[in-house]
Amino acid sequence: MSHNTDVSVNIRDSDCFVVGVDFGTLSGRALVVRVRDGAELGTAVHEYRHGVMDTVLASSGEPLPADWALQDPEDYRDVLRHAVPAAVAAAGVDPERIVGIGTDFTACTVLPALADGTPLCQLPELVSRPHAYPKLWKHHASQPQADRINELAHARGEPWIARYGGKISAEWEFAKALQLLEEDPDTYRRAERWIEAADWIIWQLTGRETRNACTAGYKGIFQGGRYPSRDFLRALNPAFAEFAATKLARSVSPLGGRAGSLTAQAAGWTGLPAGIAVAVGNVDAHVTAPAANAIAPGQLVAIMGTSTCHVMNGTVLVEVPGMCGVVDGGIVAGAYGYEAGQSGVGDIFNWFTDHVMPPCYQDEARRRGVTIHDVLSAEAAGQQAGAHGLLALDWLSGNRSVLVDHHLSGAIVGLTLATRPPDIYRALLEATAFGTRVIIEAFESAGLPVTELVIAGGLLRNPLLMQIYADVTRRSLSFASSKQGPALGAALHAAVAAGVYPDVPAAASVMGSKRDAMVVPDAVSGNIYDQLYADYLLLHDYFGRGANQVMHRLRALRDRAQPDRAPVPQPREEARAW
């Protein structure tokens, strides 16, 4: 790990600190960081009391329909109340030396609120209305609305649709808002604001509403300074015409900006000094790039967990076919932030270990004090590339980039009676590496050279997987240094908001870090993988680009045969399980 200590920064005579708070799917983590070098001094996690409400609404016991996923905003405040003081205590620093707080959040997690920030679900008369609660990123019940948004956008030739690979997700702000309108118009009417939890939490800290450039761009279709037009919204639903004008933000704040100052109330919750800087809201995957000090154009950061999110800055605005989105200032102010993703990665490996391999196999691994991933990886690591004779398509959770088709599915070719579980496991690892190579090549073909591949997220701890990624992409891999990248990234933004550093790049160069060339590609494997990748592309295009729509037909048959079957987990944009 190397920190650039030559950068001239405005630090006080003695050490000062910042707090980063990472709001995940099931819990929030606070981290205390020293601003002069990014040292991580203390951390604490607070589990959400209500977790994810995807079967019943806690307040009423009412069952929720399939594909719903809600949260309780009081759980977010509880992270401020519990995790922040605990982290400060663990760090052993004087709270008076803490100069700022920053956050990152899952996205798009979005809620209806009053004009003063009160969540509608905290109004007594709405406490038992499901639509009054925050809809978590993985709430997928807005798919019909998303489908209509996409159809209409293409029919009208809306220019913004190309910025999202041609598809707006059911997870995003407009689809979820339209569902709210159409299923619970009363609650829709009561909503004076429709706000990302990433921004709502800042409101709680500062007492004033802001909207961050990241979620506004990637989730709120805010492009070139405006939202989709009134005409467009009216065509979706006449009652939706004024949605953007009345319930979204007037202005959007740049990442790294100061959203405001910590209120006395929030100081009471956190134990931090009132008046310190609060950074503009942000998103978990995106703050990881500065935490790894990997925000220069061409540095592609892959945050690898249950899924993988790829973020990279560019100096030019181009359209990369099949990307998730490009947003001006979406990762760092002053650059075009590009985002791509693989909707299933660790999820696929877990599927194989948890659901194909029966529980008894896991029990055996546990008795030996290892995980089933350790067992399979160790067996698969002994193989030479190509030795298992298999080739897989990594679409068990659909394909987000570059095909942008959630109705694709996985495939394995080359099975014989000699095929064994470590062979299949390794083929699945390789398939996700091929998927990453497709994304890298899509960026490069669009005129965005990828000069460095930086890995963050929990999966970098699997040496076999990392070697495969290096060999398949024929690149050395850098690793993000921090194990809590998002919280560090949030803290780094706090340091900028506090004025310790002039901007995010300056802060990243000191507080963020990566370790270079942690894995070096093997040329022999690389040559074999070049051959396998050529075949991966053949199958990718055959099954993915319309030559044979068998995957769509199989899914349609399945859905007709078992309407009540639990929905398949839908792809997501960010990896949050590291």
Next chain:
Amino acid sequence: MSHNTDVSVNIRDSDCFVVGVDFGTLSGRALVVRVRDGAELGTAVHEYRHGVMDTVLASSGEPLPADWALQDPEDYRDVLRHAVPAAVAAAGVDPERIVGIGTDFTACTVLPALADGTPLCQLPELVSRPHAYPKLWKHHASQPQADRINELAHARGEPWIARYGGKISAEWEFAKALQLLEEDPDTYRRAERWIEAADWIIWQLTGRETRNACTAGYKGIFQGGRYPSRDFLRALNPAFAEFAATKLARSVSPLGGRAGSLTAQAAGWTGLPAGIAVAVGNVDAHVTAPAANAIAPGQLVAIMGTSTCHVMNGTVLVEVPGMCGVVDGGIVAGAYGYEAGQSGVGDIFNWFTDHVMPPCYQDEARRRGVTIHDVLSAEAAGQQAGAHGLLALDWLSGNRSVLVDHHLSGAIVGLTLATRPPDIYRALLEATAFGTRVIIEAFESAGLPVTELVIAGGLLRNPLLMQIYADVTRRSLSFASSKQGPALGAALHAAVAAGVYPDVPAAASVMGSKRDAMVVPDAVSGNIYDQLYADYLLLHDYFGRGANQVMHRLRALRDRAQPDRAPVPQPREEARAW
């Protein structure tokens, strides 16, 4: 079960009996049958002492190369010595009332012998020479020779190659003999006969050499009254020119014929009366058709075990693309016997249960007193067709019909994070049913209507599998009545040889039987399977007919990466594991 008792047959006043002996891969089974109605009265099994020698030669401890599989002919004689008397004792019949003995054998299992029938491996000076032993059907080390035979046959435009779907198997007589010549010319020179074990055992019973029409045709390239020409054999290897003329048969005997009379020596082994009729040799799969009384043109008998063999008689000689072989009198004298096959069926299901599902899963099933097949079948049986969203190609052991390509491999398409083991298991069952439908349609397209589908073999005991076959083929399934079809078929031939019946059809109509319409197709499932079958065909042709040779490339990569890996089990022509 219905026996046609109106047929006028020449039975003695009181009951008489025949013995059928089925020589399998690991053991031989004797069965005592009443000639007037085919009643099975007693049976006994004798395990071969040497089993399959595929790692070391028992006599010397010498390691055997990969792909070898030898047997010891004394084990075959031991079946006569032990299983036959035990079956007679179990039946409780007077041996004096036994009027004939018939046999069936695995094929092509072939050995070198002296002109008096002495196996070369029983000569003291050759007892430690591997090439002096019988080569079991699944000896696959002759593949290089088979490749040369096929290449030359096509280059010379040999007319007989079309009778075998364009390909002679490494398992068959000529490939194995050429390997013997080229690897152990001394032993080749000592071999005065090159004889199927199916015929050698008859020689032991009668004291005279005969060759049966079935193995001569399907395994010995005996077509239109002749073997491949001297010129052809010379072009393969000059020293091979006289092979057929000197080491094979002068004449070929029809199935159901009397090979001779039981010698005093064989009477001593078996406890049967000397002088009784001994039927011409035969093959396990082929005798099953008369045992099921399913030998009329259009009755397709599928013998389903680890693999599936399909046999059907026709009145005309046509070339069915990709069949295993067509032989005049190959199943029943006077008809053209057609054979097709699926090289992996039960083997594929066992691969999944035994090698993908770990042993602990099987232990759990065992504790519950069931098999893992029971568990998975029960779970999969609750699904509607199409509900799992999967489609598989059943080529994990290659494809024998109609693509005739052992270097193909299996594939599964449609995997999602919601896919569970019973889904995959059911998709594998369905894939083999689709493979059977391809074969049925190949016969019908060639002008051989399939009027009835008759199932024999152990897999008919899986109700889920049978329902899937009925639904996929949209046909009612008949089941062979006997659980020991081959031994019954062998016994039935003995009754013909003894003159109790005038010919095999007459005997089959009395002694053989099937139960009709045991499973009836479901129209709703059938409609769904029609859609899935259309997609199966798309993938079948895409991967199997050259559009995408990825399976060949994957196998080549695999073979280069792991030259020492244990060979994948090769496809076989007959199913013997019921």
